[in-house]
Amino acid sequence: MSDTLDAALRLMRAQAALVRRFDARLGGLHGVSLADFTLLLRLAQAPGGRMRRVDLAEALGLTASGVTRALAPLERIGLVSREPDARDARVAYASLTGTGRERLPEMLATAEETADELFAAPAWGERDVPVLAGLLTRLGGTGLRS
Amino acid sequence: MSDTLDAALRLMRAQAALVRRFDARLGGLHGVSLADFTLLLRLAQAPGGRMRRVDLAEALGLTASGVTRALAPLERIGLVSREPDARDARVAYASLTGTGRERLPEMLATAEETADELFAAPAWGERDVPVLAGLLTRLGGTGLRS
DNA sequence: CCCATAAACTTGAGTAGTCAAGGAATACGC
DNA sequence: GCGTATTCCTTGACTACTCAAGTTTATGGG
Numbered sequence: 001m002s003d004t005l006d007a008a009l010r011l012m013r014a015q016a017a018l019v020r021r022f023d024a025r026l027g028g029l030h031g032v033s034l035a036d037f038t039l040l041l042r043l044a045q046a047p048g049g050r051m052r053r054v055d056l057a058e059a060l061g062l063t064a065s066g067v068t069r070a071l072a073p074l075e076r077i078g079l080v081s082r083e084p085d086a087r088d089a090r091v092a093y094a095s096l097t098g099t100g101r102e103r104l105p106e107m108l109a110t111a112e113e114t115a116d117e118l119f120a121a122p123a124w125g126e127r128d129v130p131v132l133a134g135l136l137t138r139l140g141g142t143g144l145r146s
Numbered sequence: 147m148s149d150t151l152d153a154a155l156r157l158m159r160a161q162a163a164l165v166r167r168f169d170a171r172l173g174g175l176h177g178v179s180l181a182d183f184t185l186l187l188r189l190a191q192a193p194g195g196r197m198r199r200v201d202l203a204e205a206l207g208l209t210a211s212g213v214t215r216a217l218a219p220l221e222r223i224g225l226v227s228r229e230p231d232a233r234d235a236r237v238a239y240a241s242l243t244g245t246g247r248e249r250l251p252e253m254l255a256t257a258e259e260t261a262d263e264l265f266a267a268p269a270w271g272e273r274d275v276p277v278l279a280g281l282l283t284r285l286g287g288t289g290l291r292s
Numbered sequence: 293c294c295c296a297t298a299a300a301c302t303t304g305a306g307t308a309g310t311c312a313a314g315g316a317a318t319a320c321g322c
Numbered sequence: 323g324c325g326t327a328t329t330c331c332t333t334g335a336c337t338a339c340t341c342a343a344g345t346t347t348a349t350g351g352g
Contacts, residue, residue: 138270
């Protein structure tokens with residue numbers, strides 16, 4: 001097997017392991033999945049804590065339909081709300097609620113702890129994490145297009 | 147956001163992009179997903195081209211139930227067959243069929259091409275791929291246990 | 293102005309996995 | 323050996339996506 005294929009397959013395994021850990025921690029402590037948390041984090045980074053669903057899809061690497069479905073439970077539990085656009089009736093914003101804004105920092109703390117554990121010494125040196133991030137950035141498009 | 151969390155989230159994005167490319171290529175040319183291909187490849191590496199389903203699950207980072215479901219369509223299209231164990235009636239082997247053995251090399255070639263494209267110069271240098279593989283290996287346990 | 297096209301979103305159907313429960317067969321302690 | 327525990331596997335019910343099709347609203351050319 002080629003080196004490149006080997007690297008790609010290892011990436012798959014690493015991601016699967018990573019998702020399981022994050023889901024376990026975030027789910028146990030805050031009742032959200034890693035996907036939920038990522039969505040909330042993006043929203044929080046957007047001006048006003050709100051985004052058009054289509055832009056959210058692009059930012060998350062999902063389809064529009066995936067965003068519709070991901071948002072539904074978050075709206076149900078009151079972390080996100082749906083807001084119409086005054087100028088364009090087609091668009092619906094997804095917006096962090098007060099509760100969402102309140103809870104996000106605790107989730108972020110949990111996520112950072114989890115990430116720190118994953119990349120803990122002794123296996124991981126100081127420089128390894130940024131190197132890995134750099135390499136991954138070359139791979140991970142910011143969208144769905146091939 | 148911490149460096150470690152950033153790296154973890156980039157890993158998620160990179161994997162999503164990667165799966166989409168492999169699925170498109172492998173699906174288009176051979177009618178299998180990346181998950182299917184990975185399963186077939188593991189089988190081919192095992193002595194006799196067969197494995198107990200439970201070991202296959204461990205090797206792939208899936209649950210036993212996931213393996214049952216993944217195997218069903220591969221058995222249906224005749225790439226894998228189910229074989230009983232003479233000594234232990236609980237275990238069922240998954241075994242590459244003749245067709246499976248025939249087709250796998252073509253799939254492997256496609257997968258290697260795809261991986262080579264993903265890691266193509268100029269963005270990727272000679273040493274980058276093994277470095278990435280090394281870093282990923284530290285993350286990706288060989289199983290489901292936390 | 294009006295029609296055609298395009299954009300934003302939702303919905304139905306399908307795929308890929310999870311977990312929890314359960315059936316059947318083997319292995320172990322005494 | 324005999325009952326209990328354990329292993330292997332499958333199944334039902336769920337989550338999280340995908341794609342294709344449809345609805346609604348906006349936009350731009352004649």
